[in-house]
Amino acid sequence: MRTVEVLFVIIILLGALIITIQFAVLPSPQQAFGTNLRELSQSTLETLDGKGILTETVFKDPNDTAWGNLQKALSASLPPNVVYNLSVYDISTSSGGVINYHLAKSISDAGFGVDSEAASLLATSPNVTFTITPEKVGEKTGENNTLYILNCNDANGWWIVGYSAQTLALDLYNLLSPYFQTTVLVNSTYELGQLLNRTLLTGGDGEKVEDAVVINTFGESVPIPSGYYTTVGYDPDATYKYAKYSWYLGQRTNQYNWTWVSIVGYPFYYVTNTDFFKYDHNGWGIYGMKMIYQAGVNAFLQGLSNQPYTYNETKITERPGVVYLSSEALDLCNYYGVYPAPYQTSDRALQSSILSTYNLVATEIFDRSPEYPNCIPAATYRHTGGGALTAIGLTRTPDIRVSVLALLMYYRPAVYKSEFGASCTSRVVTLQLGQQGGT
């Protein structure tokens, strides 16, 4: 009798066991992971679009060979056991404001098992036309400032590694000329001499020496015209004898109400003229250049603030290291569509004490480093009596977008934006991945 009771108990126990096994299906410990396909998919999309090639391809005709190349690239990138499906959807908005997605193209290499994961990327067509109509600098005030970009063919640059002054001049021309009524390239030191003597270079309508912006594309060196300026700019008693030339530049900047722009490093550290300094080099093997050391920027600031010239080679920079664009500067990046890296390395930040010494007001574009609160990484320093110096005290290689941003932040020209052809110009790219045999 008891055996029968026990059999009942065993049946209940085994029944409970079978039911538990039936409903509590535990995976094998070895199945605790599978490659995270969603993140693999995301990283694949991002790396394929690293140079904009994916975006370019997804807007091409479905029969274009670029699709075949994309398929080969996908097959080459993904592990052999991973299958994919890349789908591209057109995004359009109906008149009722409803957003619709239409499949434009799909490529895949095999069917999926049970499990797959996907990631997506929003691509904007390179054919979308945005037009920007900028306000000209000085249009409101009537100053109608002219932009001069130093492009001298008889000068050498320093701390512009990887670039030449001429290529930088061209880039600056492309970036900034829309904001100025007149832009003039200063093609030789002789022309710079003319400019310093208030002579118009083109004689064209709109060119005006006064209130101009002068950008020195030669980095830490500054072109010097031979003749008058190599004579009056020469100080026989000074250790670095051409520091006085910087004083003249400062004085002219004040006199003509210029904004002088130094794009990188220590401003006015060398003077350059490949004919006049044919046999001199800067100490690093670059001929056509002579060092004026730290005296250069001091002399310039003396000239800018109408102080008499005194040779002074006291160092007025520090090295705060990594600095970050201020929130205001970041907003202006979006406003003007100029995007330098939001953090930069500052090696030649000017000390804030120059503000009181030389009666300057600074428009700063970086937050100051907490460790160096008295150093200004990059700013436009306006003298209260006229003239300004934009000094970008960052390390080489120069990112001219920082200089452009500093100038735009200082002058604040308005931009009027309009967009054409924006309909059907965005596409969503989804990349679905699955492991062969399921996960």
Place this chain on the structure above:
Amino acid sequence: MAGATIDHMVAVTILIAALLLTMGIYNQMFASAVAYENNRKVAMKAVDIINTACICPGNPEDWGETNASLLGFGLQDPQAGGYALSPYSLMRLRTSSNDSQLVEYPPDSGLFYNNISANFGHGVLSPVGDCLNYTAAAKMLGINGTYGFRIDIVPTLDVNVSQVLGFGHLVLNVDVKGSGLPLSGATLNYHLFHVNKTDDEDPFPLIVTYSGIAPNPSGSVDIHFSNVTDDDPSYSFTVYVSLGGVTGVGYYTHNTIDSESQYIIPLIQDFDDGKIIIAHNWNGDTPAVTYNATFFILTSDFQLQQVQIANSTGLLNSGAGKPYNTTQVPAYEVGLLVISYLTPEDDMGNVILPWGVGTLGVSISFGGDPTGYSFVATELRQVSINDISYQAKVSTWSLNG
């Protein structure tokens, strides 16, 4: 009475057996669940580590470009963002898992260098003191003593280069594969650094560069250099392969010296300033050599831009004379330092230091050894280094069983 007792004993025995069987099965299920949970933790840790490595630049962000000590681990290129790795941070990883893999220079000096090799002496030799080791990285990731990890960063494309003989001039075959299959239709940007002896007056070897762009319709293509005879020339060859957003690097070298080791070794002295030591290999059998060093910046479209460097030529000797010279490359520009050298017997060789690991397609393995662990979770991501496509794989395992 006896029948009832027997009946009772049989019933109890069967009951106990059934209970034991049930408990055993339940126990197995629970053990399996616990093991699954533990493995899941390891898998999650692998995701955590690969995300930290690939999409976090570390602290300070530019640690790869300086000699600064590292406070937080990460390999992302802070200037590029996304899944782009810093070519400089990777040079500061101590990839050698034991001291025997380190290079001591000069011999018996106690100065050791980490060796990230491309092949045949070409690669990055970084001072060990400036390199981040595995234990320090594990501490920064908060897993020291609990989890082990290994990061393998390998080029996505497999680009093989070989010399084809019998044409009377130099012919190199470039074979491109991705995921084991030939990759057809790619565009090749190639550069040949041919080492020449100029004349008897000039003791320094000359590097002549030939560059070009070639299509690769079938996945394998021959590139002809009609200006270079194939009578045992000394040269290095790099090729950058691009197709549909994926890019790879291939590399090949040939020396006329009758030795398996290079006569000149380039060593990184300072990451901050880009200082490089160009050193004689300090082997007693190696003769004095004259060298010619040139640095080429690699532009975004895979062209080379030559830059003047200090001490670009010199005479190096292991006995009497100068054993090394120091030069400086632009620290924030990736490129190739190509050094050609010449022996008094007119044998020639060349060695390349990639400044930024992507420029020569060097692979990196950093971390511990997962051999012997029962469960190893892996995670894979596509990344880029200087626009060269790589795959980053992180393997993770628990050290607590």
